[in-house]
Amino acid sequence: MLFKFQKHLSENLPFLREKKLLLAISGGIDSIVLAQLLRQSGYAVSLAHCNFNLRGSESDGDEQFVRNFAAENNLEVFVTHFDTERFAQDNKLSIQLAARQLRYIWFHQLLEENNLDFILTAHHLDDNLETFLINFTRGTGLEGLTGIPVQNDKIVRPLLKFSREEIQNFASENKIEWREDSSNASDKYLRNKLRHDIVPILKSLNSSFLNSFQDTLSHLNQSKSLAEDASVLVYKQVVTEKENQKFFRLFDLKRLPNYEAYLFEWLRPFGFTAWKDISNLTEAQSGKFILSDKFRLLKDRDFLILEPILEKDERIYEIEDDAGIDFPIKLKLETVFQSDKTSNPAAIYVDKEKLKFPLTVRKWQEGDYFCPAGIDGKKKVSKYFKDEKFSLSEKENTWLLVSDQEIVWIIGKRQDRRFYSKNNTTPILKIALL
Structure with a gap:
């Protein structure tokens, strides 16, 4: 796996060489293996560990394991503690989403404060499959079926081409120790249910299932690229921009085949995800609108108007x-x-x-x-x-x-x-x- 990993980085992620990298490390097998692969490949890497205080002494044990690992391998390590449950409650988030927000805010702070270049995470091919299935079961558009991106701005995922089995084999062959998260055995979360119950069945039906899945992702991403190109060209025929507003001409829009798909693609970057609500708005009476976190889509006679939500000025x-x-x-x-x-x-x-x-x-x-x-x-x-x-x-x-x-x-x-x-x-x- 080491040679395959080095070849992958050289061919597909050459920009990482000579960069200062920050590896998100939990102490689990995936991040520990990635740390070893990077160290053996000569990359400059620092470690970042989050103690979310969700599993009592087990969380503290993970932290100490990461500190020991860093000391043994002469690696710089950053550690922080979060009151994840309080943050989730205050912001009305699930525990998983709260933990995600907390860690990525902190990771980006570390980049800025320490002059680091990229955040590396240990997401792998099986994670990608699980994410695909989660989106599929909840209902999604093409965007939700194209998988986890290898790179998203400063976040890079070097293990996405590698399966969980490959990672486990590398750890076994190299006698690598890691911490096992007890929550991974629970079926409380949808991801774990898919991992334990559905994915094994899919793999049993096709011995090359993961390879087939990778091919499918490649095809879907190519289709997505074609759709994005078409979307840019059609946008100019339908939309007029004025200051901080975008005017979608309904007459021109509805002449397009599958116009809902174009509209959804244009609105998705502004936080709109409800296909049905967006489609219904095209037929609604004037004055109706739908909201995302920061924008409003308003029906006004012959237009849909996209504009930022401004705080209403009630002062005199x-x-x-x-x-x-x-x-x-x-x-x-x-x-x-x-x-x-x-x-x-x-x-x-x-x-x-x-x-x-x-x-x-x-x-x-x-x-x-x-x-x-x-x-x-x-x-x-x-x-x-x-x-x-x-x-x-x-x-x-x-x-x-x-x-x-x-x-x-x-x-x-x-x-x-x-x-x-x-x-x-x-x-x-x-x-x-x-």
Whole structure:
């Protein structure tokens, strides 16, 4: 296995040579074997061990074993302790996901603080198969069936070509000692159930099953590459980008065969994973939306609009007499002698004596109303938004200029007639949106 490993690194991961490597080591057979292979191949490697405090004295025994291994082989070792259960509870995560987040945050900190180049993990071919089956049983797209990547930015997995059997044989032949994690024998987790019950059956049906699986992964990754190329070309025909928003034209989108697949591929990098919800949104009424952690996908008439979720600004900003304001929007106040009769939505002319300072700038609230020109009485701001076909994001980003609880201006859109200046008005105040 040593020669095969060295050949694999030379042909497929040549960039690791002469780099400073950080190996995630648990004390189990996979990471210990990888450490030995790297050491015997002349790579500069440091070790990083996480004590998750989940198995009592067994976790402490793993830590001491790794410390001893590092000392015996003259390797630098970093060790940290986590209160994994508390972190999982506080962040509403499973124990497995909590442990994963904790260790990778720490690994990347170690890279930065110690000027190291790459994180190495000991994932192998059987791990890849189990991950494939987990995704398959839960339902997934092509992305979930292409396996664990050999490299993901700073994370590299040199053992992905090697089976668990090869690793065990190498350990046996070289009399390598390791720690056995008792949780691996439990069927509490889906991965272990697949490992103990399903994978042996699959291997018994085909003696070359793992080789066939590798070939399948290769084919799927090639198909994925073709799909990604097509996705880039079609994207330009369907999507318009404006500032921090992406507009998906539904007419052009629905003309595509299998348009849901394109849409899912474009949205997946933004954290959207629910195929059915995304597909249903294309037929939903305007105003409906779905959310990922950081983005919103909104149906607005003939478009789907992708935009970041912004924290709603509920604050009220005051404007003193003629002072103007620079944040959250920029308004300039200027006393003038006459109104400009040209239509300009970015400026209004008001009777200054009808204003009560300080003026305020705020977002609209339920129940707000104003008195627009051309109609008798008043009109709810929400009704104005609906009549003008404002999208949800346009509503959220519209500011009001208010005087003593009365709306003076839906800024940049519509002025309230109660504050109009007349020919004989003195003084006239010009309020301009810059």
